[in-house]
Amino acid sequence: MIERVSLNSLKFFYYVARYDSVTIAAEKLFVTQGAVSKQLKNLEEALGRRLFIRDGKKLQLTGDGLTLFDCCEQVFPQIDQCLVQMTREKKNEKKTLILSCEPTIAMKWLIPHLVQFKLRYPEIDISLLTAGGEADFKALNIDLALRRNDFEWGKAIYSEKMADEHMVCVSRHKHLAPMSQLFISSSRPKLWTQFKDTYKAQFKHFEKVALEHFYLCIEACLAGLGATVVSAYMVEKELDFQMLDMLTPIVQDGSAYYLLSASPFEDDLHKVIFKDWLIEEMRTSQTKLMALSAQKH
Known part of the structure; x- marks a missing residue:
């Protein structure tokens, strides 16, 4: 055939x-x-x-x-x-890719997974910068940037979709007392409205508290201070080790993670390697997280 x-x-x-x-x-x-x-x-x-x-x-x-x-x-x-x-020119040539990534997804998901990347591709070093929003590739000498598509990066930037964003409400305790605090990152203020509209019965008695970063919201939950709505990728380890519990199923929020580059990915074989690895790794995490969600709900 x-x-x-x-x-x-x-x-x-x-x-x-x-x-x-x-x-x-x-x-x-x-x-x-x-x-x-x-x-x-x-x-x-x-x-x-x-x-x-x-x-x-x-x-x-x-x-x-x-x-x-x-x-x-x-x-x-x-x-x-x-x-x-x-087609690698030199099999053992060392290459450093400078990657810009949003702080919490870098801290809670990317860094733990980079161990596997290093084992598979020891010839490629990843130098990580934490930042969100528009990436100044030239000024900061950035090779790649991992961002959500919540802003316009312009037609001059090359982009490849890595994975859809998935959100979940979590806390240390499965059953929370009335008027418990719900921590929301000020970097995504619309999350409160989205989840409140979807889960009206569960959220109507929560007291909203805004913190600057998702990692602060996660730490507040781990301390037993209340619940938070975060990216499921950011709490993969905590859910896997039962340090946090899901109060809602994992749902898509309509956004996605994209890998950005100022030049075509195909022009740099090391970028292609990292791009393909990242797609595979995020897909694996997504499959694991959705399986956990199905067990809980």
């Missing part, structure tokens, strides 16, 4: 399915939108199956499309890694 299907068409399909957009796929592949559409048509004709449902400008994967995308999502990153390994 593989000899009847163009691998180029599969690559074009993978990019369109990944970004839900012919336009973005064309930009990533440095071709025209017409070229992408033609490759999709050729692939559907070769397979004799519809892969997308077209609704105006929107594309939605069919059941067959989802099946093929799941397969491509496993194969193409592996090929990418293989090519990266084969």
Whole structure:
């Protein structure tokens, strides 16, 4: 069967399915939108199956499309890694990537997971800077920045989605007394409204307390002072070791984490390695967290 299907068409399909957009796929592949559409048509004709449902400008994967995308999502990153390994100029060359990351996600999730990255890629050092919002790549000599898409970073910045954001309300005690404190980070003030509207019965008696950073909210919870609404990634260890308990299921908040670069990722093989590793690592954490949520709720 593989000899009847163009691998180029599969690559074009993978990019369109990944970004839900012919336009973005064309930009990533440095071709025209017409070229992408033609490759999709050729692939559907070769397979004799519809892969997308077209609704105006929107594309939605069919059941067959989802099946093929799941397969491509496993194969193409592996090929990418293989090519990266084969095309390294110097196998043992040391490389330092300067990464900017929001403080709490860096402290509570990224740093613990970087141990695994170092074991797998000892030739790449990660120098970590903590900051949020717009990243000044030139002034700070930053290679990469991990950010949520809660601001506009501009068309000049290259971006790749790492994972959807997932939020949860946690506390040290499963059952809290009436008028307990609910700690909210002032960096995401809308969280209070979102969760209060979703879980009215549970939240109506909470007293809202704003703290500057998520890590302060987490420490307040660990001290038994109340509850907090945080990114599930930030409390992965605490949930895993039962240091904190979930008061609500883990839910998506509509935002996502993106890796940003001032130049194309493909221009630096070390950036590609880190990008692919980060996607894999965040996906693993997400799977574990959702399994914990399903057990609790």
